[in-house]
Amino acid sequence: MNRLGQTPHVLLPILCAIVMTLSSTVATGANDRPNVVFILADDLGYSDLGCTGSDFYQTPNIDTLAVDSVRFDQAYSSPTCSPSRAAIMSGKNPARLGIVGHGGLRSMAGGGDFLVSEEYTLAEALRDVGYTTCHIGKWHVGTKGVTGPQEQGFDEVIASNEFCCPGSYLYPFRDKRKQGKAVERSAVPDLEDRRPGDHLTQCLGEEAVAFLKRQKTSDKPFFLNLWHYAVHTPIQAKPEKVDKYKSLVQPDGHQRNPNYAGLVEHLDDSVGMVLRAIDDLALSENTIVIFFSDNGGEIRKGVTSNYPLRSGKTSLYEGGVRVPLFIRWPGVTRGGERCNEPVVGHDLYPTILRMVGTEGRREQNSKMDGVDITPLLRSPSAKLPSRSLHWLRYGELVHYPTYKNDREFGPCAAIRKGDWKLVERYPTPHGLEHRFELFHLRDDPNEKQNLASNYPEKLEELQRDLTNWQTEIEIPSYMQLAYPAFEKVK
Structure with a gap:
C-alpha cells in the first residue's frame, strides 16, 4: 500500500479520471471552441x-x-x-x-x-x-x-x-x-x-x-x-x-x-x-x-x-x-x-x-x-422529452386594419401537442367570431379538416393546456389587452 492507503491498481483509475478532466477543461477553452x-x-x-x-x-x-x-x-x-x-x-x-x-x-x-x-x-x-x-x-x-x-x-x-x-x-x-x-x-x-x-x-x-x-x-x-x-x-x-x-x-x-x-x-x-x-x-x-x-x-x-x-x-x-x-x-x-x-x-x-x-x-x-x-x-431519429409548443398573437394596431375581419390572419393562439394542434381564433370588434379549430397534423398536414366537433375530449384537453400556459406566463388576456384597443379603431 502507498501512503494514501490505496494500492496502485486502485489509484490508477483515479489518476486517469483526473487527467481526463484536465484534458476536457483544456479542450473547452476559448481557442478550441467551434465557430x-x-x-x-x-x-x-x-x-x-x-x-x-x-x-x-x-x-x-x-x-x-x-x-x-x-x-x-x-x-x-x-x-x-x-x-x-x-x-x-x-x-x-x-x-x-x-x-x-x-x-x-x-x-x-x-x-x-x-x-x-x-x-x-x-x-x-x-x-x-x-x-x-x-x-x-x-x-x-x-x-x-x-x-x-x-x-x-x-x-x-x-x-x-x-x-x-x-x-x-x-x-x-x-x-x-x-x-x-x-x-x-x-x-x-x-x-x-x-x-x-x-x-x-x-x-x-x-x-x-x-x-x-x-x-x-x-x-x-x-x-x-x-x-x-x-x-x-x-x-x-x-x-x-x-x-x-x-x-x-x-x-x-x-x-x-x-x-x-x-x-x-x-x-x-x-x-x-x-x-x-x-x-x-x-x-x-x-x-x-x-x-x-x-x-x-x-x-x-x-x-x-x-x-x-x-x-x-x-x-x-x-x-x-x-x-x-x-x-x-x-x-x-x-x-x-x-x-x-x-x-x-x-x-x-x-x-x-x-x-x-x-x-x-x-x-x-x-x-x-x-x-x-x-x-x-x-441521432435524428431520437425523441425529445414530451412537451407542447405554444403561440400567442394578439396583433398590433398599426396592422389591425389589414386583418380586422380576415379569418385567415386575425388574432389567435395555438398549441401543438404531439400530432394534435389547436388554434383558438379570437373575436374582433369588426366581425370575427371566437372559435376553435382542431387539426391532426400527421393525417392532415394541410389543416383542411377541423375536428373540433369530432373529438370534444381532445379539444377540451388542449383548451385547458393553452389556458394554463397563458396563466403561467402571466400575460394579460386578449380581451383585456387587445380587444379594447381594437374597439377604438375606426
Missing part, C-alpha cells in the same frame, strides 16, 4: 427552396447546405419577425417576454424595444466565454443605443438599420421616392462605399466574407450572426434575375412571382459566398453553420406560396410558422439526415450553448422555454 455562423432569412417560407419543394425558385447553395446538414422537417418559428428574433436571442417563447404581436412589450401601440436589456442574450453568453461576436443585417428587436445589437452582446455591428426592412435593396439602400422619419429609419448604414447596381443581399454576403477573413488569423472563436433582410419586402431583384424568372413562370404553378424568385436567388447567392469562404479559409472543420427563417412566407399580394402548407406570414396555421432549419455541425452531424421531431426557434439558444461547451447564465437558463436539441443532431 458559429447563424444565417437567418426574413420571411422565407417552408416551400421557398428547391430542397423543400419549390419547382420555381432556384437555390443550389442552400440546397447543398441542406444536404450537408441535419434537415428539420418540422421546425417552427413565430408568425412574424420580431417575436422570432427575440426568442432566438433569449431562448424564451416571445409571449413570455410580453411580445404578443409586432408591436413591443405588452403593448398594442407599437414600439421598438422588443428585447429588454435584462435578458442575457445568446451573443452575450458567447462573448463572455471568449467569442468575437458580429451582427450583420436586420435586427428589429431593439433600438440603437438602448437595446440594439451593440448593447446586446455584439462586438461588431454592420449594416443594421432601425426598421423592419430596407428602404431599398438597390444602392444606395434607401427609399429615394419618399422623405420623413420612416425613410431614415429604413436606410441601411455602413455601405456608403458601394456603387449603383449593387444589391443589398450581395453586400451583406461580402461583409460576412470580410469578417471571416479577419477571423482567420485570430486566436479566438467567432459568432457570426448574419441576419438577412431578404426576402422581406420591398420585393426587389436585379433586372437580369427578374427577366430570367419571367421566362420560367408556369401559369398553373403555385409560385409565380419573378421578382420574388429573383430576391430568393440573391439570398442563395449570398449564402453561397459565405459557405465558399468557410471552405476556402479552411474553417469548415471547426465551424457550425445554422440556416433558419424567422417566419413563414408572405402569401398576400401574390408574393409567394407555402403550398402544401396552409396560409402564411402572421398566421398560426402551418404556412405561417413552419420554416426551413438546417444545422451542420462538423464531426457530429451526418449529411443527408432528416429529423421529424418538432423543434422551435427558441431551442437554438440552449442548443448552441451545448454545442460550444458553455453553460451560459443559470438565471437565464432557468426561465428558458427552449430545450437543447443536440440529441437530435447526433
